[in-house]
Amino acid sequence: MSRVLVVGAGPVGLSAALALRAKNLKVTLLEADPEGRQRPGSRALFVHRETLELLDGMRPGLAAEITGYGQTWHTKRTLYRGREVYARTFPPPTGIPPFTSLRQVDTERFLLAACEDAGVEFVWGARIAGVRVNPDPPDHVALTDDDGRVWTGTHAVAADGARSTLRRELGIAMEGTHGDGFHVVVDVADIPGAELPLERVFHYEHPELGGRSLMRVPFTGGFQVDLQCRDDDRREEYGTEEAVRRWLPAAVGDGYDERILWVSTYRFLRKVAASYTDPDRRVLLVGEAAHLFPPFGARGMNSGIADAAAAAEAVATGTPDAIASFAELRRQAGLFNSAAAGTALDHLRPHRRIVRVKQRAAAALAPVVPRCGAWLENAPYGPRHGSAAAAGRTY
Numbered sequence: 001m002s003r004v005l006v007v008g009a010g011p012v013g014l015s016a017a018l019a020l021r022a023k024n025l026k027v028t029l030l031e032a033d034p035e036g037r038q039r040p041g042s043r044a045l046f047v048h049r050e051t052l053e054l055l056d057g058m059r060p061g062l063a064a065e066i067t068g069y070g071q072t073w074h075t076k077r078t079l080y081r082g083r084e085v086y087a088r089t090f091p092p093p094t095g096i097p098p099f100t101s102l103r104q105v106d107t108e109r110f111l112l113a114a115c116e117d118a119g120v121e122f123v124w125g126a127r128i129a130g131v132r133v134n135p136d137p138p139d140h141v142a143l144t145d146d147d148g149r150v151w152t153g154t155h156a157v158a159a160d161g162a163r164s165t166l167r168r169e170l171g172i173a174m175e176g177t178h179g180d181g182f183h184v185v186v187d188v189a190d191i192p193g194a195e196l197p198l199e200r201v202f203h204y205e206h207p208e209l210g211g212r213s214l215m216r217v218p219f220t221g222g223f224q225v226d227l228q229c230r231d232d233d234r235r236e237e238y239g240t241e242e243a244v245r246r247w248l249p250a251a252v253g254d255g256y257d258e259r260i261l262w263v264s265t266y267r268f269l270r271k272v273a274a275s276y277t278d279p280d281r282r283v284l285l286v287g288e289a290a291h292l293f294p295p296f297g298a299r300g301m302n303s304g305i306a307d308a309a310a311a312a313e314a315v316a317t318g319t320p321d322a323i324a325s326f327a328e329l330r331r332q333a334g335l336f337n338s339a340a341a342g343t344a345l346d347h348l349r350p351h352r353r354i355v356r357v358k359q360r361a362a363a364a365l366a367p368v369v370p371r372c373g374a375w376l377e378n379a380p381y382g383p384r385h386g387s388a389a390a391a392g393r394t395y
């Protein structure tokens, strides 16, 4: 049986390997890091229903395993300058929930176990340095690592992340923009027995944080705090662990400054690969190898897993047309997500005065016009539907 190579054991590469095994294809997954590596931080927390459905299609029961561990909350609140403008508690869902929230390391743990169970062959410590397309059939792709070892396969799925070597070796450009400034992401452990309410809270212009916006999102065992810094804020003032200890009490109350697990600063890149495949239709780019979005709306990992599912479908079909169609549809989804994340970013980091004025007006009207509160609640995540839905999926 012919073999497919997957490069990168992040959430997207693991999903691609699982999806290929579900198509009964032999899969070798090549990962630069050593086996048992520890990746830091919560990173991509949300796993959306569409993603859970895809994962369950790859491995029946996987969605229940992930949602059984993750957190789904039913209350969402939004505050403007310290005053609540939106609060809604939804009835608990039946079936697959609309989302579940868990640290990316935990999602990867479930995916890795599922891959091992499904018979994916893993090669850890294999940093791919070169790609050659169209050597002798039936193996059309040859990958070489930096020790000179070579693996061949019918296709390669490049899930090697933002600095993708495969993308670079194929000469595929990333196109797009990067925004100003940064935000700070902090993981905080719960205080056992005194957990904060299980709800997602968004603050516009938090009065105790100099008017910066802040979001708090629970995950199993703790919560993530996300602070939007101003363009002229300095990392030392907000983005180091020492700095976080200073501002965190104003954001979540006392007692948490000793419970910080991880601090990271994150810049705003919106980039999409010029092509999701090579001219011979043998290498398929997925996940952050193909696109980079700001995290609002949780598009990065979710859309990466949708790429992985589509790539496996195309490889199983096996024709150049199927790969070309994958590349075109997923690139359209990438462009949609990039634009949607841009809309969210314009709302979250308004550079135009009119946006701030609209937000202030909506906050003033929210008590009497609930639609205004709902707009303030939803806008930070950008539109969810559009051409990507036409491409078959929301993401």
Ligand SMILES: Cc1cc2nc3c(=O)[nH]c(=O)nc-3n(C[C@H](O)[C@H](O)[C@H](O)COP(=O)(O)OP(=O)(O)OC[C@H]3O[C@@H](n4cnc5c(N)ncnc54)[C@H](O)[C@@H]3O)c2cc1C
Binding pocket: 007, 008, 009, 010, 011, 012, 013, 030, 031, 032, 033, 041, 042, 043, 044, 045, 104, 126, 127, 128, 129, 159, 160, 161, 162, 163, 164, 165, 166, 185, 264, 266, 286, 287, 288, 289, 295, 298, 299, 300, 301, 304
């Ligand atoms: C510091 C940080 C903070 C983040 N915070 C958030 C957040 O708050 N919210 C959010 O939604 N998203 C966040 N993200 C983004 C999120 O982590 C990504 O969307 C997600 O990891 C993308 O998955 P991926 O599988 O495409 O790539 P990755 O997770 O990057 O996986 C790529 C894999 O490929 C391997 N690899 C790389 N090069 C090679 C090579 N040459 N050969 C073999 N293997 C290779 C890497 O070791 C890695 O295992 C954050 C990312 C980082 C780095």
